[in-house]
Amino acid sequence: MKILVVDDSRIMRNIIKNTLQYLHQPDDEYVDAADGVEALEILMHNHIDLLLLDWNMPRLNGLELVKKLRSMEQFVHLPIIMITSEAAKYNVIEAIKEGVNDYLVKPVTERGLLSKIKRIFPHL
């Protein structure tokens, strides 16, 4: 499985990638991007199985990227988990309406992230 981790904080990207090691999937591959523009570029040129996406980022934020992806046929079914500090209910509802598959509020815990991923990929 190829997972794209998008967050403008390099330290957060590393924390998330380190947490993903606990999936114990030796063939998994992780790529990362610092904003929505970089992420879109990677998505256009690579097959990605799961997108872990921050909301507040420069250039193109996470919600804007979700809107863009869901309007493109090839990304309509791409699994997206939004990982963000935005904890208000109206933010969660907005993100779900735009098409994220799940929503995780930072700070990220190992158990929280892995349970969200396993909900989308029950065989893991």
Added chain:
Amino acid sequence: MDIKYIDPFIKATVNVFDEFFNVLPEVQKPYLLDKDEEHEWDVSAIIGIAGEAKGAVVISFPAELASILTSRLTGKTVREIDEDVVDTIGEVVNIVAGNAKKGLEEYRLMISLPSIVRGKNHKIAWPGKNAPVIAIPFKSVLGEFNLSVILENIIA
């Protein structure tokens, strides 16, 4: 001062320190901050708030504590305020502001990207001319830091 609007920021701060750094900071007595007062903090992480209230959330640290927290997250020895420190404290204030919105859902608020100000006695460009800044000092086993919140129309 209505503490119910400060409480979400305090809870979010305690939670992020607990989850991220495995430290439970102790909240001290909040007070009204004099915007022109000199201070001893070396670096501050700032998030602007817009929407149904205008304001800011600021967390100020001594350089030593900012470095220790960064070392805890990265596993690397940090000796000065470098890119990793800026990243770490920026993420901390981002999480505090974003998480606090959960306790303020009667207002629709948007948060900015974090910015960092550093230097001895650095100045913060506080939004809101007449709104008060509430300062909440914290103590922890790793050192002291300060959370400041200004929310025009909400905290008067």
